[in-house]
Structures are given as C-alpha cells and as structure tokens.
Amino acid sequence: MLIIHYQLSIEMKLQILGCYAATPRTITNPTSQVLDIKNHLFLIDCGEGTQVQLRKHKIKFSRINHIFISHLHGDHFYGLIGLISTFMLLNRENDLHVYGPKGIKEIILLQLRASGSFTGYNLYFHELESKESEVVFEDETVIVKTIPLNHRVYTNGFLFQEKLGKRHLNIEAVAKYKIEKVYFDKIKSGGNVTLDSGEVITNELLSFPPDAPMSYAFCSDTLYDESIVPIIKDVDVLYHESTFLDSEMQYTEKTKHATAKEAAQIAKLANVKNLILGHYSTRYGSIEPFKTEAQTIFYNVLLADDGKEFEF
Amino acid sequence: MLIIHYQLSIEMKLQILGCYAATPRTITNPTSQVLDIKNHLFLIDCGEGTQVQLRKHKIKFSRINHIFISHLHGDHFYGLIGLISTFMLLNRENDLHVYGPKGIKEIILLQLRASGSFTGYNLYFHELESKESEVVFEDETVIVKTIPLNHRVYTNGFLFQEKLGKRHLNIEAVAKYKIEKVYFDKIKSGGNVTLDSGEVITNELLSFPPDAPMSYAFCSDTLYDESIVPIIKDVDVLYHESTFLDSEMQYTEKTKHATAKEAAQIAKLANVKNLILGHYSTRYGSIEPFKTEAQTIFYNVLLADDGKEFEF
Structure with a gap:
C-alpha cells in the first residue's frame, strides 16, 4: 500500500505576551511576543514578567532557543x-542565543556574576550595532534580518522570513504514472522523472508550487520613519508600534514613538497584507480607537492585546 | 475646652508581596515584603514583578523611600x-535609598545608562560589605541593623527596631491637677510638673509608660546559623526562611537554605514572640506542613503567603 505524506503548510502563529508601553501593571504587560514560524519559536523582546506570561500561556521553555531584543529600555528587556x-x-541544556544591542551581554553577565551563578547551558550573545539592515539568523527554512528603527536609543526591529519551501506532490499524477516513492524527494525539489520506458515526466505534471513563504516584521519602538518601507515591503504581517492616538501626536517627536495613523501609513506604503498595532500608552482606557484611527488610512488592521494569538 | 490628644500606639504591619523561592510563577511570587512601622514604609527585597504586586495591594509608590536588598540572587532583586x-x-521627586550588597549600584546604573535614562529624583545607594552587624538606617523613631547571614553569596537580614516612644498622658490625672496644655510635651518626655502652689507632681502620677517598642527581624536566605541569635534576641516577629521540609534536609548544606524546623529552632533560641515562615521551595503542593513541622519545636508559628498581611 502506497502511503502518501502530504506536508500541510505550517501556519505562522504569533502569541502576544505583552503589548503595552512603559510600566507593567496588574492588567497589562510590557512588550514580549512569541513567533512560531516553520517550527521555529522566536521570543521577541522580554519585558519584566515575561517568564510568568510564558508559563501562563503554556509555552514550553525548552522550545525557546532564540531571543531577539529590540532595544535596552526596561519595558523590552528587564x-x-x-x-x-x-x-x-x-x-x-540547550544552547540559548540572544540577539540585541551592544551592551546587553555586559548587563546580563554582570548580574550572573553577582549572583555567583553560571549557566549550565551555552549562552551566546549576538550583539548588534549596525545602522544598516543585516542578517542575524539563517538556517534552511528561516532568515531573520534587522530593521533599523528610529528611537531614543539604538533600536532594531526584526524581519522574519520563511524561505521558499519544497514543491508539493501531485498525488493523483504520481499514482497515474506509477512513480516510486524513491523519487518523491527529487520531485519535491523540482526534478523531472524518467520512467523505465524512457519517457520523461516533467516536474510541472507531478507537483504543485510550494506555499508562498510567510513573513513577519516586528517594528517597536520607533518614530514614524519611511526608511523602513523597502525592508518590510510586501510582508504578510507587520507589527508596528502605535504608542499614541492622534490626540497625543505632539509627544511623538520627543519620545520617538508613533501614532496609530502613522503605523497605518507605513503599512500602506509597504503594501503589507496585515497590520497589527501594539505598544499602546497606558493612558488610554480602551484600545479600540487605535483601530478606528488606523483604518482611516489602511484597512487590514488588527489590535494586539495581552494573551491574544494570531494565526496566518 | 481642653482637648486631650492621646496618641494611639501605631501597629506594625507586614504585607507579604511574595514569599516563594527561586522562580516566579503564575501562582507565586519571589521575595518582597513591605514593613509599615512607626509610619515608616520599608520595602524588603524586590524580586521580579514586585512593582505589579505593589500595585495589586494598593501600596502607594510615593511612600517607598527605603529599599533593603538582602542579596543579589534574582528572586530577591530582579x-x-x-x-x-x-x-x-x-x-x-522624593529621594530613594537602596541598601544592599556591594555591586548593586553598578548593576542598576549600568542598566540606567544603557537605556539612556537618568532619575529625576536622588537615588542613593548604601552598599554593604561588612560581615558584622551594623546600623544602616536611624532616625528619631526607628533603627535598622544588618543581620549577617550564611548563604551562597554575601547576604544580610535586617533588624527593624522601634525606638522607645514617649510616655502617654494620664488624662484623668492631668484633669485632676488642672495641668495646662503647655506642660504636656514635658510630661510625655518624663518630666515632673511644679504647680503654681509650689507642689511638685511627679511624672509617674501624670503619665503611663510608653508602648513597648516593636521589632521585626527579616532573615532570608540563610543556612541554619545560631550566630544570628544574639542579634535577633527577643524580637516580636522573626521572619526566617524555610525553603525545605525535613524530607529535603539533605539539600540545605549545598544550597545554604534552612528547614522549617531549623527556623523554629532559631526562633526558640532567640526567644522571639512570633515566627513567620517563608521562602518556600516551589516543589511543595501545600505550605501547611511547614507549620506542622516547625511547631514541633516552637509554637507561635505563622505562615507567610503572597498577599497576606500581618498586624502586630
């Protein structure tokens, strides 16, 4: 009996652990989120209390091997x-990789030393200081690049891109031509198959195109800055900070934060598919107005909120 | 009309914000507590999430001016x-004083610098490195001394002692002798009063003794160590760590922690009035056995728990 394994395309999941600015409160948490993409789990930012949020949402600690820190403000890394x-x-025992601004290593190691502790696992720091976008992680299936942002201190967003996966077997065609299992990998990789008769069956007849690779851009914290548009062009999901509503737009320049409308304008210019808003100032009683204001410029707006999970 | 102000003795209150060892979880918090004594509010230790616990228990941030850190393990100061x-x-705007092991200043300032921040208030560090008990805070009403503890890193407990207050007016006697209000402070300070007639009324007739001063000793983390007994002798309340039950006593030496029975033995030797147990290992499903085991040695045992408030 021929068993055909048809690989289902793995969704991209985003779990918001915290998405509020400045200070942790009883009802809101500072920035942290978990991106699950191509079976990789990436922790993005790690405000105070993140480990409790991870427990609350039952995310296995052992699956976290890569942590990306945007900048060294407390609500993103304490x-x-x-x-x-x-x-x-x-x-x-697993290795742990931390990607973050230069200086992060000294801060962590100073505290480990003060506590007389050392980690039983390998702890690697990948300190960032470039002002240009650069690749910080890459393997067979995912690539991660920095997105230089414009904030009060050195800050990077991160662009997570799936690589183009393998083609999918056309099960009916494979059965019709009675192709043996040993050829399946070759077909998935785009190869033709020559039958014993000498007949060549072209790949297009035997397979379907691979899934379109998903991409996610995390941009927080930042002033409105169009220079990021080429980097995040056409991404499936953009998380862009929106600390303020229009009524507080006078604070954006001094604090180097953005409004909901500005986030939407970036989303529009970059032609992204979906915009997620977050990093709300805790001054607001409701976050709904962020969506209303952003949608005057760009329609596909979603609101992050603590504990919310998005699937794409 | 003569208005007699009778100063009620102010209670000593202890609010437990967190009292579990090692790692914060969804259901337990690492060490932090607030001691309210003679209108002073002292924050003792400050594990991760303490600011959220302070909010939860509606403790005004502006009342916290003195923070005491026992040692530089994460569950006590992150x-x-x-x-x-x-x-x-x-x-x-108020000054903030932090008392803790040498090294604490560098850790905090390094992080403030990395975030490009500076405090708008004066932040004073009182770094400790003595292995002898010493006075670290003193004003008219309260004195605070260190209690050198025996742990894996340099650690101090803290002894908070009210000073002997003023005597209380004997309202009936004062009325009987028709003593004017202008003499009240003198009487409260222990002075006699000479009437216009020349008759001397001794202080004992006009006043009652002051309240017995309260005292509180915080001892966490530590191995069982009788050398602290003379320092904490006769205190009203001793908080002594009890990380383990008897069944795990084999871990005490390596981890430099104590069992519930050992805490009780210290309480007994020091002749304290009340023992509060805390700093429980998170391996236990219930904390009741800590009380049961301790009471085989010392009766007045109370169990700390997150959110619990004690009044003495």
Missing part, C-alpha cells in the same frame, strides 16, 4: 535576566 | 531596576 536565570535553575 | 525605572517614568 525580564531577560530572570528568564535566563530560570532556565539555569531548571537545568536547561 | 524587580528593583524595573521599580526604579517606573518611579522615574512616574516623575517621582
């Missing part, structure tokens, strides 16, 4: 030292 | 940088 320590106490 | 930052974001 939870990192605690998470690294907890990994240590739980006798983690 | 929430400090976030609290200091939040004070900054809330435009605090």
Whole structure:
C-alpha cells in the first residue's frame, strides 16, 4: 500500500505576551511576543514578567532557543535576566542565543556574576550595532534580518522570513504514472522523472508550487520613519508600534514613538497584507480607537492585546 | 475646652508581596515584603514583578523611600531596576535609598545608562560589605541593623527596631491637677510638673509608660546559623526562611537554605514572640506542613503567603 505524506503548510502563529508601553501593571504587560514560524519559536523582546506570561500561556521553555531584543529600555528587556536565570535553575541544556544591542551581554553577565551563578547551558550573545539592515539568523527554512528603527536609543526591529519551501506532490499524477516513492524527494525539489520506458515526466505534471513563504516584521519602538518601507515591503504581517492616538501626536517627536495613523501609513506604503498595532500608552482606557484611527488610512488592521494569538 | 490628644500606639504591619523561592510563577511570587512601622514604609527585597504586586495591594509608590536588598540572587532583586525605572517614568521627586550588597549600584546604573535614562529624583545607594552587624538606617523613631547571614553569596537580614516612644498622658490625672496644655510635651518626655502652689507632681502620677517598642527581624536566605541569635534576641516577629521540609534536609548544606524546623529552632533560641515562615521551595503542593513541622519545636508559628498581611 502506497502511503502518501502530504506536508500541510505550517501556519505562522504569533502569541502576544505583552503589548503595552512603559510600566507593567496588574492588567497589562510590557512588550514580549512569541513567533512560531516553520517550527521555529522566536521570543521577541522580554519585558519584566515575561517568564510568568510564558508559563501562563503554556509555552514550553525548552522550545525557546532564540531571543531577539529590540532595544535596552526596561519595558523590552528587564525580564531577560530572570528568564535566563530560570532556565539555569531548571537545568536547561540547550544552547540559548540572544540577539540585541551592544551592551546587553555586559548587563546580563554582570548580574550572573553577582549572583555567583553560571549557566549550565551555552549562552551566546549576538550583539548588534549596525545602522544598516543585516542578517542575524539563517538556517534552511528561516532568515531573520534587522530593521533599523528610529528611537531614543539604538533600536532594531526584526524581519522574519520563511524561505521558499519544497514543491508539493501531485498525488493523483504520481499514482497515474506509477512513480516510486524513491523519487518523491527529487520531485519535491523540482526534478523531472524518467520512467523505465524512457519517457520523461516533467516536474510541472507531478507537483504543485510550494506555499508562498510567510513573513513577519516586528517594528517597536520607533518614530514614524519611511526608511523602513523597502525592508518590510510586501510582508504578510507587520507589527508596528502605535504608542499614541492622534490626540497625543505632539509627544511623538520627543519620545520617538508613533501614532496609530502613522503605523497605518507605513503599512500602506509597504503594501503589507496585515497590520497589527501594539505598544499602546497606558493612558488610554480602551484600545479600540487605535483601530478606528488606523483604518482611516489602511484597512487590514488588527489590535494586539495581552494573551491574544494570531494565526496566518 | 481642653482637648486631650492621646496618641494611639501605631501597629506594625507586614504585607507579604511574595514569599516563594527561586522562580516566579503564575501562582507565586519571589521575595518582597513591605514593613509599615512607626509610619515608616520599608520595602524588603524586590524580586521580579514586585512593582505589579505593589500595585495589586494598593501600596502607594510615593511612600517607598527605603529599599533593603538582602542579596543579589534574582528572586530577591530582579524587580528593583524595573521599580526604579517606573518611579522615574512616574516623575517621582522624593529621594530613594537602596541598601544592599556591594555591586548593586553598578548593576542598576549600568542598566540606567544603557537605556539612556537618568532619575529625576536622588537615588542613593548604601552598599554593604561588612560581615558584622551594623546600623544602616536611624532616625528619631526607628533603627535598622544588618543581620549577617550564611548563604551562597554575601547576604544580610535586617533588624527593624522601634525606638522607645514617649510616655502617654494620664488624662484623668492631668484633669485632676488642672495641668495646662503647655506642660504636656514635658510630661510625655518624663518630666515632673511644679504647680503654681509650689507642689511638685511627679511624672509617674501624670503619665503611663510608653508602648513597648516593636521589632521585626527579616532573615532570608540563610543556612541554619545560631550566630544570628544574639542579634535577633527577643524580637516580636522573626521572619526566617524555610525553603525545605525535613524530607529535603539533605539539600540545605549545598544550597545554604534552612528547614522549617531549623527556623523554629532559631526562633526558640532567640526567644522571639512570633515566627513567620517563608521562602518556600516551589516543589511543595501545600505550605501547611511547614507549620506542622516547625511547631514541633516552637509554637507561635505563622505562615507567610503572597498577599497576606500581618498586624502586630
């Protein structure tokens, strides 16, 4: 009996652990999110309390091997030292990679030294200081690039891109031509098949195109800055900070933050498919107006909120 | 009309924000507590998430002016940088004093510098490195001394002692002798009063003794160590760590922690009035056995738990 394994395209999932600006409160958490893409789990930012949010949402600590830190403001990384320590106490063995601004290594190591601790796992720091977009992670299926942002301190967003996957077998065609299993990998990789008769069956007859690769751009914190548009062009999902509503737009320049409308304008210019808003100032009683204001410029707006999960 | 102000003795209150060892979880918090004594509010230790616990228990941030850190393990101070930052974001103006092991200043300042931040309030560090008990805070009403503890890193407990207050007016006697209000402060300070007639009324007739001063000793983290007994002798309340039950006593030496029975033994030797247990390992499903085991040695045992408030 021929068993055909048809690989279902793996969704991209985004779990928001926290998406509010400045100070943690009883009802809101500072920035942290988990991106699940092509079976990779990437932790993006790590505000105070992130390890508790991870527990709350039942995300296995052992699946977190890569942590990306946008910048060294407290609401984006004060939870990192605690998470690294907890990994240590739980006798983690997997390597852990931390990508973040230059200086992050000294901060973490100083605290580990002060506590007389050392990690039983390998802890690698990939310190960033370039002002140009650069590749910081790459393997067979995913590539991660920085998105230089415009904030009060050195800050990067991160662009996560699936690589183009393999083609899918056309099960009916494969059965029709009685092609043996041994050829399946070749077909998925785009190759033709020569039958015993000498007849060549072209790949197009035997397979369907691969899934379109998904892409996710995380951009927080930043002033409105069109220079990021070429980097995030056509992404499936853009998370763009929107600290303020229009009524507080006078604060954007000084604080180097953006409004919901500005986030929408970036989404429009970059022709992204979906815009997720977040990093709301805690001054607002409701986050709905962020959507209303953004939709005056760009329609596909989603609102991040603590605990919310998005699937694409 | 004569209005007699009778000063009610102010209670000592202890609010437990967190009292579990090692890692913060969804259901437990690492060490932090607030001692309210003689109208002073002292924050003792500051594990990750302490600022959220303070909000949850509606403790005004502006009342916290003195923070005591026992040692530089994460579950006792990883929430400090976030609290200091939040004070900054809330435009605090009051001075803030931090008492803790040498090294704490560098850790905090390194992180403030990395975030391009500076506090708008004065931030004073009182770094400790003595292995002897020493006075670290003193004013008219309260004195705070260190209690050198025996842990894996340099650690201090803290002894908070009210000073002997003023005597209380004997309202009936004062009325009987028709003593004018102008003499009240003198009487409260222990002075006699000479009437116009020349008759001397001794202080004992006009006043009652002051309230017995309260005292609180915080001892966490530590191995069982009788050398602290003379320092904490006769205190009203001893908080002593009890990370383990007897069944895990084999871990105490390596981890430099104590069992519930060992905490009780210290309480007994020091002749304290009340023992509060805390810093429980998160391996236990219930904390009741800590009380049961401790009471085999010392009866007045109370169990700390997150959110619990004690009044003495």
